[in-house]
Every structure is written in structure tokens, then in C-alpha cells.
Amino acid sequence: MKHFILTIPAVSALAATALLALALPETAAAAPKKILVVTATKGFRHSSIATAENILATMGERTGVFSVVDVVRGGVDGKDAAEVAEKMTLDKLSQVDAVIFANTTGELAIPDKDGFLRWIEAGHALIGMHSCSDTFHGHPAFIDMLGGEFLTHGAQVQVDAYNQDPTHPACKSLGPIYTVYDEIYEFKSFDRSKVHGLLTLDKHPQTLHPGDYAVAWCKDVGRGRVFYTSLGHREDVWTSAPYQKHVLGGISWALGLESGSGSPTDTANSLSAAEKAEGFKLLFNGKDLSGWKYRRDTGKRSWSAQNGMLVNTLGKDEHGTDIYTDETFRDFVVRGEYQVPPNSNSGLYLRGRHEIQIFDDGSKGGSAKGQNGDIYNVAACSLRASRKAGQWQEIEAHIIGNKISVTLNGVKVHQDVVCDHGTGSHLDDNVDQPGPILLQGDHGAVGFRNLRIKRL
Numbered sequence: 001m002k003h004f005i006l007t008i009p010a011v012s013a014l015a016a017t018a019l020l021a022l023a024l025p026e027t028a029a030a031a032p033k034k035i036l037v038v039t040a041t042k043g044f045r046h047s048s049i050a051t052a053e054n055i056l057a058t059m060g061e062r063t064g065v066f067s068v069v070d071v072v073r074g075g076v077d078g079k080d081a082a083e084v085a086e087k088m089t090l091d092k093l094s095q096v097d098a099v100i101f102a103n104t105t106g107e108l109a110i111p112d113k114d115g116f117l118r119w120i121e122a123g124h125a126l127i128g129m130h131s132c133s134d135t136f137h138g139h140p141a142f143i144d145m146l147g148g149e150f151l152t153h154g155a156q157v158q159v160d161a162y163n164q165d166p167t168h169p170a171c172k173s174l175g176p177i178y179t180v181y182d183e184i185y186e187f188k189s190f191d192r193s194k195v196h197g198l199l200t201l202d203k204h205p206q207t208l209h210p211g212d213y214a215v216a217w218c219k220d221v222g223r224g225r226v227f228y229t230s231l232g233h234r235e236d237v238w239t240s241a242p243y244q245k246h247v248l249g250g251i252s253w254a255l256g257l258e259s260g261s262g263s264p265t266d267t268a269n270s271l272s273a274a275e276k277a278e279g280f281k282l283l284f285n286g287k288d289l290s291g292w293k294y295r296r297d298t299g300k301r302s303w304s305a306q307n308g309m310l311v312n313t314l315g316k317d318e319h320g321t322d323i324y325t326d327e328t329f330r331d332f333v334v335r336g337e338y339q340v341p342p343n344s345n346s347g348l349y350l351r352g353r354h355e356i357q358i359f360d361d362g363s364k365g366g367s368a369k370g371q372n373g374d375i376y377n378v379a380a381c382s383l384r385a386s387r388k389a390g391q392w393q394e395i396e397a398h399i400i401g402n403k404i405s406v407t408l409n410g411v412k413v414h415q416d417v418v419c420d421h422g423t424g425s426h427l428d429d430n431v432d433q434p435g436p437i438l439l440q441g442d443h444g445a446v447g448f449r450n451l452r453i454k455r456l
Contacts, residue, residue, distance in 0.1 A: 011220035031099040032060065032067040033255045035127075039083050040074025042106025044317060048132065048235045049367040052102040052412025056247075065252055068420045069096060074108065098125035098255055101132035103232065108135060117145055117209050121222030130232035131248070133187065138353035140189075140396060146228060147219055154206040156183045156233070161215045164197035164265060169258040170216065170227065171198050183233035184413035187214060192307055197265040198250075199229070200307060202447070206338035208390035209314075212307035216246070218253065220262035227254040240387075266310040269450055283325060283334075283451040284310045284436060295322040295438070296426075302441050309339075310443045310448040311344065320441035324352055324446045326429070328434035331400045336451035340372075342389040343443030347376065350399045350425035351435030354378075354404060354419050359444060360389040373408040376423040385411035400456060402432065 037056055039049045059069040074084045083443040088110045110116050120126050136142040144150045158181040163171045184205040196266040199215035227250035237243050252258040269286035286308040299321025300314050316321050346358040355376040369377050372386040387393045387409045398405040406414040
């Protein structure tokens, strides 16, 4: 291999300080792995690319984990396609251990795209940052290998990304929640069952509607590995210590230098050992709508299982459909968590007849007996215990005979409230007979998880 001088823009003092904070893996004493960094674009070119090139080269130098042997820039808007074609032949790829796509876009002039994928499967690594997923839209095999395809994004925003695998090298330094201000992508061609989740959102970054919004993931591909993080639009994200540790961990894992799972994440809901011993059973398995049916066959199929959540997804001015369990129950205790976005409205019906209101108390409207946690049209909560819209709320409800007790977010808000009639929109008037658990879906977006029940 020819030797050359790798030129990179000057790194800022902040970036240098952050890089000094990076922990060196135990493998740093070994010969560094060789990495080819690709920042070529045929479309939008991020202003942070120069910073990304510098950070990656400096990270390799300081940690000794890898060495950036070359950078493929490809010119502005792909005008220097010859550089990509020259530096990404299979012969050139055979001389490196991994390729990093740092904020690439568009259809790059790789001579043998299928051969490039086979090279990864044969035991090499692809590491992608941010708009890597906005690359090769016209090559479905690349999208399938990466695990997702850029669809759109809204305004830059601060988000709390949940750490799905705190033991993984890419996530072990981030804590349970990674708060970051960046441009947050939405994806298409993404299948949660095919990737190992690393960072995720449980709500839309702008609307806060519940749903699965992946942020970072990895996967095993044959004998090779893929690591992708959608973060990295902004220079200040690249120069931050948490992001650099996230990236370094992902690179180390993809190179096989640190252990961690690349197998698909199990999104199934589960019971604690104590709840199993008490006799609880799951109402929702976390993976599909088994055990549930729609109230109206002609209604919008608005419910779906998303990353362990049971989500009612509605567009503007859309109306969904209620769903209810196949099984019926008379006296029982039901537990679960729900998330209601701003200005939304739903309900949890006991026996399909008595509604515990689910409502954004921060919005306008709502009747005197129609706020969050109220037994709709029957009794207001004795104390207000609601959490803000977009936050998970914990609920436990007991019904024995015609008496209902409810605990919301650890606060007892109803104690033995007599409820001898349907509260509105109920299935029927047979209130003392067994009935299903019904989730209201015709009023607004809502998400549920960890729904479980015990007969009394």
C-alpha cells in the first residue's frame, strides 16, 4: 500500500478536549485497524463533514484503535466521481478492515456495489453516520443491509433517546437516556425485527405522538457487521464527548474489538417474577395484536405494535377505531402504562363499559369529570396526579362488583367508587357481566405498554 499524508481541517479546542476524554479500549495496544472514510456526496453536503473527517482521524490517532488510511471526498455534488471509482474498487477495499460513510448522500460511483456488499458480508464492517441512510436510494440491497432508509426530518430539536442496550460498546457511556439536540431522522424500509436497537425514541420528535422512531442500531451481516447512528448533523454534536464515545464504541464493535450483540432486539412485553407468582397475565405481547379485535370492521385500522408499544396512530383530523380483548373479565385488577400526546384523548374501559379517561390535562377542554384519570361522567379524581403530555403514565385499576378503585402515577385517585351504569361509548349496558378491556381509538393518538391483568 502506498503511503500518503492525510490532510484534515484543524480541529477545534472543544473537539480536542472531547477527544482527550475518550476511553481507550483494552485492544488499543494491538495494531490499529485500517479504515477508509467516505464523505462523498451527490446531493446535500453537510457543513459538518470537515469536522467529521477531522474527528474520525484524530480519534483513531489518539485511541490507537484504528487508523484512517484515506478519505474519499468525491467533490461537491459528486462531480469528482472518478475519485470514488478509483478508491473504492474491490482491490482497494481488500486492503482495509472497514468503511465509514460519514454524512454521505446520493448515488455514489462505487464501481461494484454488489461486490461492496459481499465484501462487508465476508467479514468487514460498514459504519454509517447521519445521512449515510440517504445514500443509494436506488439500490435496495444496500438499504436492506444498512437496515433503514432516510424518509424525512423536521426542525432540529432536543430529544431524549432511550438507551436500548446499556451494555453495548456504542451505548455503555450514555446512561439510560441520551439527551441531544440535533436533526432527527424518520425512516422508511426499517424493520425493527432485523436490527439490534441501540438508541430510540418512543414518540415523534416534533408532535410527540407515540411511535417507534429509531435513532441508532447495529446488525450482524454474514460474518461482517454494520453500525449506524442517525445523529451527527451538527458540528457541536460531532465535537461533544458523549457522541464521540458513542461513535468510538460503535466503530470498536463493528471492527470486532469489543463484544456486544448484533442480533435483533426482542420487543416482547414481559411479566416480573412477582407478577407471575401473583397470577397476572399479559394482555399485549409487545409484538402484534394477538388477542385484540377492532370494534368496527369498517373502521380505520389505526392500531399497531411498535417496539413493544401498542400504538394508535392518527393523522390530522383522522378518526381511528376502538379495540378490545378477545377475553372477558368481571372482577380483576389491570395494570399498565400509557402515553398521551398534546391535545389528545383516549380511554381505558373496564368490562368495555366503564371508562377511565386518558387525556392531556395541559390542553384546553375536558369536562368536570373528563380529565385524565377520571371515571368518565361519574367521578373526578380525588387528587390530580397527571404527568405531562408525552410522558409515560402508570395506571392500576381494580373493579369488584360495581366498585372501582384507581391508582394513577402512584397516587390513589379513586377508592371504591360505585359505578352501576355505562359511562358513555360503552359496548352495552350489561355492567355487572364480564366484559373485555377496551382501548378507545376514535378520539386521538395514544400508546400503551406493559398491559397485564389478574382475575380476582
